[in-house]
Amino acid sequence: MKNIIIEILELIKNNTNFTQKEAYGMIILIPIIIIAPFSIMFWEKMQNADEVNKELIALQIQKADSLLAILELQQPLDRKTKLAMLKIKPFDPNKLSIKEWQAMGVKSYLAKKIVNAISKKFVFRQKNDLAKIWGFPKEEYERLEPFINLPDTVKRKKYNKNKYASYNENKYNRKHENYKKYDKNKDSTTNYTSNYQKKEYKKYVPKIIEKFDINTADTATLTQIRGIGGKTAIWITNIRDNMGGFHSLDQTREVPILSDDAFKELQKYALITSPIKKININTADYETLKKHPYIKWKAASILLKYKKQHGNYKTIEGIKKTRAIKEENLTKLIPYLEF
Numbered sequence: 658m659k660n661i662i663i664e665i666l667e668l669i670k671n672n673t674n675f676t677q678k679e680a681y682g683m684i685i686l687i688p689i690i691i692i693a694p695f696s697i698m699f700w701e702k703m704q705n706a707d708e709v710n711k712e713l714i715a716l717q718i719q720k721a722d723s724l725l726a727i728l729e730l731q732q733p734l735d736r737k738t739k740l741a742m743l744k745i746k747p748f749d750p751n752k753l754s755i756k757e758w759q760a761m762g763v764k765s766y767l768a769k770k771i772v773n774a775i776s777k778k779f780v781f782r783q784k785n786d787l788a789k790i791w792g793f794p795k796e797e798y799e800r801l802e803p804f805i806n807l808p809d810t811v812k813r814k815k816y817n818k819n820k821y822a823s824y825n826e827n828k829y830n831r832k833h834e835n836y837k838k839y840d841k842n843k844d845s846t847t848n849y850t851s852n853y854q855k856k857e858y859k860k861y862v863p864k865i866i867e868k869f870d871i872n873t874a875d876t877a878t879l880t881q882i883r884g885i886g887g888k889t890a891i892w893i894t895n896i897r898d899n900m901g902g903f904h905s906l907d908q909t910r911e912v913p914i915l916s917d918d919a920f921k922e923l924q925k926y927a928l929i930t931s932p933i934k935k936i937n938i939n940t941a942d943y944e945t946l947k948k949h950p951y952i953k954w955k956a957a958s959i960l961l962k963y964k965k966q967h968g969n970y971k972t973i974e975g976i977k978k979t980r981a982i983k984e985e986n987l988t989k990l991i992p993y994l995e996f
Contacts, residue, residue, distance in 0.1 A: 747806045750781045783811045871927040872902040884919030899948050901934035937995045939969040951990040956981040
């Protein structure tokens with residue numbers, strides 16, 4: 658072994674510039690460098706193994722905490738044997754939680770029903786009240802009945818009919834006599850005169866509404882129509898002004914808050930006598946176009962950009978090529994356009 662170390666030292670001296678002490682240090686350091694990673698890996702594995710063993714032991718302790726759990730590990734048990742092995746203490750059904758019901762062998766859905774019934778101010782007053790829970794099995798009640806800490810029956814107070822129907826005839830007679838005395842002492846000559854004056858109500862006279870032009874009517878005129886209030890009248894005038902006037906009364910149907918009955922009443926009195934205002938599609942600016950209900954801001958910007966690139970519009974077909982306006986709105990827009 659010494660000869661091998663000496664040979665290694667000579668090799669290090671001959672091939673390097675290390676001194677004798679430095680060479681000894683290298684001989685000691687090289688094995689440490691080689692062994693250290695393996696020792697760290699081995700240590701980590703040992704630590705993990707210890708943690709796994711601890712977890713397994715804890716699980717085994719939890720499972721072996723009761724005789725029932727140990728038997729379950731050995732062989733599967735049916736529900737009857739499990740329930741028979743449970744130790745149940747006397748309990749008040751008004752004070753148990755869902756987990757406590759389950760600990761006594763009650764199924765989870767039944768435990769939830771009981772707790773929900775208590776939360777809705779249901780009170781168990783006697784033992785058989787537990788059997789009144791909807792869907793509670795008779796066998797389950799018979800199993801738990803000896804442990805319920807409530808009386809078998811509760812005596813209810815009887816209603817005493819005579820308690821509130823007692824009548825003192827003497828008291829009534831005295832009051833009646835006093836009333837008669839008071840009536841005799843009244844002065845028979847006193848005359849009672851009433852200050853009440855009968856009101857005269859005017860007869861209802863229905864309003865006479867004259868027919869009007871829908872394109873020039875203001876909100877005061879529109880509110881005369883039955884079913885049209887202040888807000889609806891403002892809606893009608895705003896849409897009309899932005900369009901440039903109505904060319905048909907059916908266009909008032911585009912007002913979202915106008916009811917069918919109000920529209921029928923409007924048809925009786927509204928007329929169209931003044932012409933609509935048309936828009937020159939080639940000279941109109943962005944602000945004018947975007948206000949129109951059938952064009953709006955997005956279509957207005959597309960129409961103007963298309964006109965810059967391709968020149969003025971000459972027909973409706975040129976507007977269709979832009980695909981800025983839907984066909985439905987474009988047919989409505991045609992009466993308002995000029996080229």
